[in-house]
Amino acid sequence: MTHVLETAAHPRALRRVAIEPLTRVEGHGKVTILLDEQHRVHQARLHIVEFRGFEKFIQGRPYWEVPVLVQRLCGICPVSHHLAAGKAVDMLVGARQLTPSAEKLRRLLHKGQLLQSHALHFFHLASPDLLFGFEAEPERRNIIGVIGEHPELAVRGVKLRKFGQEVIRAVAGKRIHGTACVPGGMNKPLAAADRDALRGEVAQIVRWSQEAVRTCRDLLDASPHAPIFGVFPSNFLSLIRPDGALDFYDGGLRARSASGELIFDHVDYTHYNRFIHEEVKSWSYMKFPFIINLGDEDGWYRVGPLARLNNCDALDTVFAEHERQLFRQAANGGMQHATLAYHWARMIEMLHAAEGIERLLDDPEILGTDLVTRGERAFEGVGVIEAPRGTLFHHYRVDENDVVVRANLIVSTTNNNQAMNEAVRQVAASYLDGQQLTEGLLNHIEVAVRAFDPCLSCATHALGRMPLRVELVDADGVVVDRLVKGSDGRCTRDDAV
C-alpha cells in the first residue's frame, strides 16, 4: 500500500539533499522531490526532524514526576501527554479503576483540550486555505485575512478556544501546563463556582460548534479540491468503547482496513506492542509505526479525527452523532479517505466534545471529592488516549525504587508519519508533476500536511510560517528549482539554482 513515490528506483543517480537536524518545537519541515528529465515526480518525502529526547531524559526520574514532566513535550496539547502519562502511572500504583469523580474530571479535562485544540486548528490555521483558496495571495491567506473578511468566524474561533482553555484551567489550575493527575487520581475537585460559570456558557459553545460543522462542510462542498486532494487508501487506528462508540479517554484498540474490515478490535492497549511496531527509515528522525500482521509496507495507518470517525460505530452525543452519520453517508457508508475530510471530522469531534462537556457539567459527581485510589503496586504502566491529533501511547517501566528505567512514547504525529508522506506524494503527483514551482504549489503541500494537524508545534501551529523548503532535483541530481519559505512566512525563489 506504500506509495511508489517514497523511494525513486535509481536514487543514486540523484543528488541527495542534506538537512540539518532541527527540533520539532522549531517546527522545521522539509519536502524533497526527485524528478526525471521530463520533470516527472519520482520521489517525494516529508522530512520531520523530531528529536526531543524525552524518552531518554525521564529515565532516572521518579514516576510521579512523569505526567507533569512529559506534558512539556508540547504547548498545544500538553493535557494529552499529562493524561496518557497519568493513566500509565495509575497502573504503577495499581489504580486500574479510578473513582467516578476522578475519571469524570479527567474526561472533562480531556474534552476541554480537544475543544480548544480543534478550534485552534480549524479557525486559526486551516480556515484561511478553505475560505480564500489554496492559491490565494499569502498576504490574505492567514488569520489576519480571516479577521478582516470574516470577523464573526474569527471571533467565534477565539471564543471556542477560550472556553476549552477555561475548562482546562478549572480542572488543572492553569490553561497550559497545569497539574491535575496524581498517581491514582486527581489532585483537586472542581470548584462549584467554576462548574457554574462553565455551565452558563456551554449551551452557546454547543451551538457554535454545530455551526462550525456546517461551515466546514459547506466550505469543503464548495472546494474543487475536496474530492481529489490527497485521497489515498489507508488503514485506520483508534480507541473504541466496548459498545463500539468513540471514546477519547479510554477503551480498546480498533484497526480497520481501507475497505472497512476489522483488522483487530477491542485490543487491550497495554498489549499495544504485540500489534504495533515502529520502523526506522534512514531519511527521517521520526519513526514509522505499522500493524505487525500487515508488515511495514502495508501496515501503516492513519490516526486522528478521520480515523476515529471511520472506525467508530457511533458517537454518544445527539448532535455529533447526527453529523457523524452524514459524514459516513458522504462516503456511501464506507471509509472516508480524503485528506481534507480530516477538517470535517475534526469539527464533528469538536461538537462531540462540547456536548460531552455539557453532560459532564450536569453530572453531580463532577463535584465529588473522593479523587484518589490505590491498588497493588506494579512496575510497568501503559497509558493510551485519543489526543486531538490521534492515538497517543505512553509506556513506562520503573524499578523497585520508583525510578523510571525505560520509556516509550508513540505520539499521534508519529502514528501519522507515513500517511502524511503519502498525502505529500499524492499532492506532488497530482499538482506538481511537470510543473514549475510556485508559492501556490508550495501551499498545496502545506495544506496536505496541515490537514493532519501534526504536532510540529511551531510549524503547523503558526499558519504560513512553517519554514519549508521545496526542491526540484532532476535525474542528474541537479537542483533545478528551489523555493524557500522562511520563519517569517515569506516565500522566496533561490535564484542561484
Add this chain to the structure above:
Amino acid sequence: MSPDPRKTFRLDGREIPFREGQSVFDAAMAAGVYIPHLCHNPDFEPHSSCRLCTVIVNGRPFASCTQPAVAGQDVKSDTPELNEMRRSLTEMLLVEGNHYCPACEKSGSCRLQATAYALGLQDTHFPQFFPHRDVDASHPDIILDRDRCILCGLCVRISRTVDRKNVFAMTGRGIATTIVVDSPSGLLADSRVSRDDESVKHCPVGALMMKGEAFKIPIGERPYDKALISEDSVAQFQAREAAAHG
C-alpha cells in the same frame, strides 16, 4: 520578652528595636522587614553559608543571620548593590545544580524559586553547568534528589542537633561539594533516617522530599501561589515570635 524600645539599630533608615542577643536578621524580620535568605531557617541555628542575607553594617558586609544586633548600628539591606549581589548568588545556585522548575514537585513551595522571583530574576544569566548528580530513591519513604541541592546544610545541621542521627554530611570541596549519607552503602535505605525525622522536613528546595506527596497541592493553593516569599516569611516569623514571646 519584648524588644527593648530603647535599644534600636537603623535599617535602611528605619529604627528597628531588638532584644538582647537577637541577630540583625531576626530583629528585622520581627519588625516586618524581609531580608532574602536560603540557608537560614529561624527554627534552627543560623549557618551564614548562603550569604544571601548579607547586609552592610557600619560600612562592612556581614551575614545578618549571625550578626548580633547592636544599638546604634547603621545597617543597609535593600540597596541596589546588595540586591544585585543576591541576584547573582541566586543565579549561580540555579546554574550550578539541575533545577527544572516546570516539572519539579517543589515548584510553588520552593524557596529558591520564590526567592528568584522576589529578586526579579528574568533568566539564569550564567551558562548551565548541567552536573551529573545521583538521585537516591532507595528509601521507601524519602527521596534525595541531589540535582536540587543548594548545599544549605540545613539537613546536616538538623540531623546532627535535633534528630541526633548525623545522617547527612557534606563531602568534597568547592564546586565538587556534595551531600552524602551516613550508611554502609551510602544509600538512604541503609541509613538511620526515618520519615519522622526533622531533617527531611525542612529542605528549602526539594532535594529531600517525602515520597507519595508530589503535586498533591494544586496550583493556586501552594504557599507561594498565595503570597510572595517576602510576605510569607515575615508573617511566619512574626507568628513564631508572637507564640514564643507574646
